[in-house]
Amino acid sequence: MNRRKFLTILGSAGAASALGTAGAAKAAGGTHTWPYYENSYGVLHDTTRCIGCRRCEEGCNKANGLPRPDKPFDDLSALDERRRMTPTAWTVVNKYELDDKPVFRKLQCFHCNDPACASACFAKCFQKQPDGSVTYDGSQCVGCRYCMVACPFYVPSFEYNDAWDPLVQKCTFCEPRLKEGKLPGCVDACPMDALTFGRRSDLIKVARARIKANPGKYADYIYGEWDAGGTAWMVLAPSASAVADEKHPLAETGHEFKALGLDTHLGNRPMGELTAGALGAVPMIVAFWPVLFGGAYAISKRRDALHKAETEAVIKEARDDMANAMDAAVRKIAETQGPGVADTARQAMAEVLKTREEACANCGHHGEDK
């Protein structure tokens, strides 16, 4: 490999990196697809209707052919402990307390409009589908679990105990069933329509209508309409009196959702946008740093060169001075003591000078960086 070839490779690697990151910046910080997928589906989870029967868990289990759990689904003592999704249970129902009354909430993937997991995945495993689901293709999953860090809802779970094909597992919105025109397993199983399936845009209207038609029944907010940039699955909570206790002298708005274990501080922009700024700076650094450091290098080089020239000039001057002085001295000696003595003196002086210069060169070399 010659130098040119090497440089070409090096350069193309740099260009590829720059292009890749520029693409990233465009995807992350550029124009958004709005209004996401217009006709995408969603599910409205009305917690005032949920009775905590775990039928959705059973429906999910069956629809996705997951292994049966140790505790059967009609054993409601499972609700006594706070559970989360696992690789074999993609949805679970938890019991919360609101105004001393039990409220049940189903946990599953929220199927964000602009999912954090998809934005975080570096192998493009996650995809927001036009039907509203966020799907995961494990065939190219590296298993880095950044999606789990990114997900604001703590949804994905990981098969830690599988050595050979450990994958991320999460609710699929029963995407294959949707394609067949069937409802998601959990929705199909819900005896209370606490899970209402429909177009996301319709569901927002449905939710608003329910809030309006039942004054005082609902907390006046649709969780997921905007949270984390909007989610396909949305939650309605019962209204509850804001409890002001010692710990919370000013009970916050949205406390109903907080009591249901939902994060009310996610903001209304997609989580992926939080990294867009940092990624957007990448091409700038790629463009600017080499110039900056190249400049610094050029300056230090120039400084060295000037320093060298200056030193040389000084040395030359000194040498000339010395030569002149020597000439004058030798001439004087020749005048007073004769040319023979002058020759000897010249030789002796030249030798002394040479040894001194050598020594000086050494010390000069070391002093140059000071």
Add this chain to the structure above:
Amino acid sequence: MRNGTTLLLLAAIAVAGVAYLTLGDAGPAPAAAPALTSVSDAPSAMVIFPVGEKPNPEGVGMKPVAFNHLVHENRIESCESCHHTGDTVACTTCHTVEGRAEGKFVTLAQAMHSPNIARQMQENTPQSCVGCHTRQLQQQECAGCHNVVKPARPETYCNTCHKVNGLTKADMVAGIAGSLPDDRNAELAADTLKARENPTQLQPTDGPYKVMIDEIADHYKASMYAHRRHVASLMERIEDNSLASAFHNQPTTLCSTCHHNSPLKGAPPKCGSCHPQRINPANPERPQLKAAYHLLCMGCHKGMNVARPLNTSCVTCHKHSEARLADSAAATLGGE
């Protein structure tokens, strides 16, 4: 034979005793209702006209309302609940159809209908007719139906209040101008209120005794719904509720919670006529059939604080089917 006679005698005495007790219970019941005597010098009933300041020679306006002042004044804590300024003047003094400065430009319609008036920090928080009545629906005996389904409200719904018997055009014009004589007003009001008393209601026996709900029996066997018992129980609870008897003014009013959105007739359509077996994504606000049943039953039980059966106790209402039993047996085996 002697024994038989004794038994007959005993039975006769028992029947007489029960009859006496029952009659004795039933007898004083009307008397137990609060005696409606006025504590103020306000007229016991009045017609509230849509008073306006614009000239209205044709008497065009919303139909006036006959208002039973006596009943209301006996039900509330103080006059200031409605006369929120402390002045016991007519509502239309400040709240006219157009709104006046004295009434902070709150129109008559707003003053009467605003469902949820914001709390006032400095003064009494006013309340409207609709607002107060809506709150009354939270009473245990009302909440069952009223929390579950909002029945269709056709134009005739307004007639519940906005209706005065024997109203002439001249009365209307005078009423709008605020110049109707008090005695004529009282006469109209009394006539109207009298006509409202004791509306006829369908009786539990008019409906079926039991209803078999089996359209979607799948994992569970069909459920037998005790229709008559439920209707009787509902009616019993609101028997003495004057609010209910004033507003349940159609024979089928009580039916219209479960048999909502359908013409109010004695023989309503089946639930499955409107509620599909699978939710229709194009029409997601309409519950699927299974959910429609459950939402009604459980919603009403919840509203009326009926503790049993537990929402999650499926087999109280419908027994496991063989398929389901086999399924859960498999689950248990699988679990082990």
Add this chain to the structure above:
Amino acid sequence: MAHGILIPAKDKLFNLGEFFTFTKGNILTAFILAGGLIITLVRFTQGIGSVANLSDVQPWGMWIGFDLLCGVALAAGGYFTTVACYVMGMKHFHSAVRPAVTTAFLGYAFVVVALLYDLGHWWRLPYMFFFPGTTSVLFEVGLCVATYLTVLFVEFSVAPCEWLAEKFPFLLKWRALVNRTTIILTIFGVTLSTLHQSSLGSLFLIAPGKLHPLWYSPFIPMFFFVSSMAAGGSMVIFEGMFAHKSVHHYMDATHLKEADEVVFSFSKAVSFILFAYFMIKLTDLLVQANTPYLCSGYGVLWLVEVLGFILLPAFLYAKGARERNLKICRFAAAATVLGIVLNRFNVCMIAYNYALPSAERYFPSIWEIWISCFVVTMIVTAYRFIVYHMPVLYEHPNFKDAH
């Protein structure tokens, strides 16, 4: 050389005797490596769950928090030293460049090795180049680390070339080529380092609800980058301290003569950087109105980190450089390195998931910690191998033209 450095010759390339003497260090090394190998076997046949305490709420633990985040930050000495020497023209650091590049290369190489333990499908690591998820910060980190590791390998390759040149003379061509492109490699290296050092912080930008507000900041990439500079400078001093203790006999006169000067110059530089780091941390605290959090337990932790491990070493460095006191400088270096580790632990583990109940929180298992020690031990062993064989701490007599 005058003081008898053992330089491998053409007929005797290897000098492994040092590894087979019964010193305490060697025995400990053997113990950790043997244990590590067993855990490795378990990890790769039974799955991550068999050795790690990771959970669905805490997907990243010790292996990312220490091996990756700390590993990369502490390997920043490579770019820090090469920039100081080649770009800024501080030629008297020259003898520090090769050890710094060597440790940086080893650091990054073993970061990748450690990463394989943490990845579910470790053999699919290259997939990110085939299915590039360009919106992911992790993709950028991966791309930069991969490229930078290559750059470091090229920069480092001079040493093995000089070691093997007598036997394989064609390596000389490669060596000459690398030497000619030094400045390009250096600038390329610092660009890549800036990117991925900061991006390691950017990784957490996407999880504002999970990381405690005292550590979560839109400026976290900047914190990571600035602290990596401090870490780089401190690591050169810190490593030098150990190198002087254990492989002193492989250092030539130039190295020994320049070593102290390197310590003081770096101390001065790192002191400034730490002050700057402290200022931006403080500003971040104020502009984000996070001061109320200081009264909590996490606030105390934050204060310990910022006052004890940023501000204090900054002062110590300044004092040490001013008084030319080697001891103080080395102490400050140790404190800085510890501080960086503490910071990365806070971000990745301690202040992460701060809102969760303690029962769901993470504490690394003994095996995870062992693997981390195992990786560090491997680095040390590899470093020793290199130092024993290659001209890193001394100039090879055949290549005096290196300057």
